[in-house]
Amino acid sequence: xxxxxxxxxxxxxxxxxxxxxxxxxxxxxxxxxxxxxxxxxxxxxxxxxxxxxxxxxxxxxxxxxxxxxxxxxxxxxxxxxxxxxxxxxxxxxxxxxxxxxxxxxxxxxxxxxxxxxxxxxxxxxxxxxxxxxxxxxxxxxxxxxxxxxxxxxxxxxxxxxxxxxxxxxxxxxxxxxxxx
Numbered sequence: 001x002x003x004x005x006x007x008x009x010x011x012x013x014x015x016x017x018x019x020x021x022x023x024x025x026x027x028x029x030x031x032x033x034x035x036x037x038x039x040x041x042x043x044x045x046x047x048x049x050x051x052x053x054x055x056x057x058x059x060x061x062x063x064x065x066x067x068x069x070x071x072x073x074x075x076x077x078x079x080x081x082x083x084x085x086x087x088x089x090x091x092x093x094x095x096x097x098x099x100x101x102x103x104x105x106x107x108x109x110x111x112x113x114x115x116x117x118x119x120x121x122x123x124x125x126x127x128x129x130x131x132x133x134x135x136x137x138x139x140x141x142x143x144x145x146x147x148x149x150x151x152x153x154x155x156x157x158x159x160x161x162x163x164x165x166x167x168x169x170x171x172x173x174x175x176x177x178x179x180x
Contacts, residue, residue: 006072014064022063026056029073032139033080039134040084040127042119051087055080070148077141077149081131088127117175121168129164132157 006028012021033055037048058079066075122130131150135141143161147154 007068010063010066010068010072013060014066022060025059025072025076029076030056032073033076036077036080036134036139037084039119039122039138040130042123043115047087051080051083055083058083070145074141074145074148077135077139078151081149084131085127117172117177121171124167124171125164126160128152129160129167132160133164133168136161 006025009021009025012018013025030052034048034052037051038045041047041051055076059076062079066072122133125133128150132146132152135146135149136143141149143154143157146152146157150157152160
């Protein structure tokens, strides 16, 4: 039912350029998109907001390209994924940002210790591992949708998930979190 609603809204935006219909899509998906970016940027709220805004601008400008071969949320998250990796590529080319800046931001952010530890554990992961972990464990996407969003094969997604979970578990266990 919700899927039909998304398709109806997308059609209104694509055909009529109905900004109210697009606003409904933004309200529905802004939290998941922003949460995706917060996890990818290790809690950088300003950058996450900027990337989310860029994602929705690109979605609006390209909404006529949506073919309905996947859900609208998968299509939108694919745009978010591409926006994030464009950001990574541009940073690597300009100033090769180091992870100590993220660690410093985490240690001075005033967030709860658990949130800090989760972000620090996420910081240990390779970009692909972090993306797969956040899409599955935080956003609840199944492996086949993660594969469509990232363009990575399902078996490779499974490998990234396994390695990412193992690295995070080891880090958290070493920092006092233990399953009992």
